[in-house]
Amino acid sequence: AQSVTQPDIHITVSEGASLELRCNYSYGATPYLFWYVQSPGQGLQLLLKYFSGDTLVQGIKGFEAEFKRSQSSFNLRKPSVHWSDAAEYFCAVGASGTYKYIFGTGTRLKVLA
Amino acid sequence: DAMVIQNPRYQVTQFGKPVTLSCSQTLNHNVMYWYQQKSSQAPKLLFHYYDKDFNNEADTPDNFQSRRPNTSFCFLDIRSPGLGDTAMYLCATSRGQGGTGNTIYFGEGSWLTVV
Numbered sequence: 001a002q003s004v005t006q007p008d009i010h011i012t013v014s015e016g017a018s019l020e021l022r023c024n025y026s027y028g029a030t031p032y033l034f035w036y037v038q039s040p041g042q043g044l045q046l047l048l049k050y051f052s053g054d055t056l057v058q059g060i061k062g063f064e065a066e067f068k069r070s071q072s073s074f075n076l077r078k079p080s081v082h083w084s085d086a087a088e089y090f091c092a093v094g095a096s097g098t099y100k101y102i103f104g105t106g107t108r109l110k111v112l113a
Numbered sequence: 114d115a116m117v118i119q120n121p122r123y124q125v126t127q128f129g130k131p132v133t134l135s136c137s138q139t140l141n142h143n144v145m146y147w148y149q150q151k152s153s154q155a156p157k158l159l160f161h162y163y164d165k166d167f168n169n170e171a172d173t174p175d176n177f178q179s180r181r182p183n184t185s186f187c188f189l190d191i192r193s194p195g196l197g198d199t200a201m202y203l204c205a206t207s208r209g210q211g212g213t214g215n216t217i218y219f220g221e222g223s224w225l226t227v228v
Contacts, residue, residue: 032214043117043203043219044156051214090155094211099144099163101211103155 002027002095006104013081014112021076021107023091032094033074034101035065039087047089050074061085086111116140117220119204125226126194134189134223136204145187146217147179148203156203162187194227201225 003026013019025031032051036044048059055067065076074091091104118137126132138145144163148156160169162181176198178190189202204220211217 029212032211034216036219041201041222041224043119043221044205046216046218049216088153092211092217094213094215094217096212097210098212099146099161099168099207099210100158101217105155106153108153 002093002102004091004093004102004104006089006091006107008107009105010108010110012110012112015083016080019076019078019081019085019109021089021091021109023074023076023104024072025074025091025093026072027093027096029096031074033065033067034092034094035059035063035074035076036090036092037061037087038090038106044090047076081109081111083111083113085109115221117204117206117218119202119220119223121223122221123224123226125228128196128227129193132191132194132225134191134202134204134225136187136189136220137185138187138204138206139185140206140208140218141184142206142208142218143184144207144209144215145181146203146205146207147177147187147189148205150201150203150222151199159189191225194225196227199225199227 005024035047050067146161147159150156159173180188201222207215207217209215
């Protein structure tokens with residue numbers, strides 16, 4: 001069955017530190033992968049997506065993600081975190097043959113000043 | 114400019130009193146979705162439309178209904194809200210299936226509180 005796992009429920013980093021949020025997927029074919037960010041009380045905003053081609057994907061707000069097929073991972077990174085990055089982050093995969101998108105359970109990021 | 118617009122952003126309703134949430138899109142996408150998101154949880158798909166073709170998730174309560182009068186608009190009707198329906202309701206759109214490389218775009222959400 002297709003699934004997405006975000007192993008870290010909460011992550012706390014200091015402002016200016018680097019960030020990596022983990023995402024693992026289970027998918028039989030070529031996955032279409034997404035990262036979304038959700039600020040409190042807001043909808044989900046697309047950060048970046050991977051469909052094919054270059055495995056290092058650049059997104060908005062200085063985020064990037066790397067697709068590693070051998071590890072079934074699509075980890076999100078940022079070299080230097082800003083206080084405004086505090087939010088919930090969701091990894092998702094487009095489910096094959098359906099209109100569904102499978103979401104991970106999310107990682108809540110806290111940024112220390 | 115917002116591409117998926119939800120109204121109202123915040124709604125408080127009484128237990129059992131019907132409520133309607135609305136969604137409009139400027140993307141001209143074929144697919145419109147309604148998700149329910151409870152605190153600190155991932156969004157849960159309630160149903161979706163492909164054009165006028167309605168698709169209900171198996172575990173969506175009968176209390177939840179939807180209407181899509183045209184491409185741009187979609188409504189979520191909760192006929193008799195219970196306290197457990199307090200949640201954020203997210204409308205989203207996509208051009209087609211996620212498994213064929215279509216991106217899903219979300220609105221800002223409608224916070225519903227049932228008292």
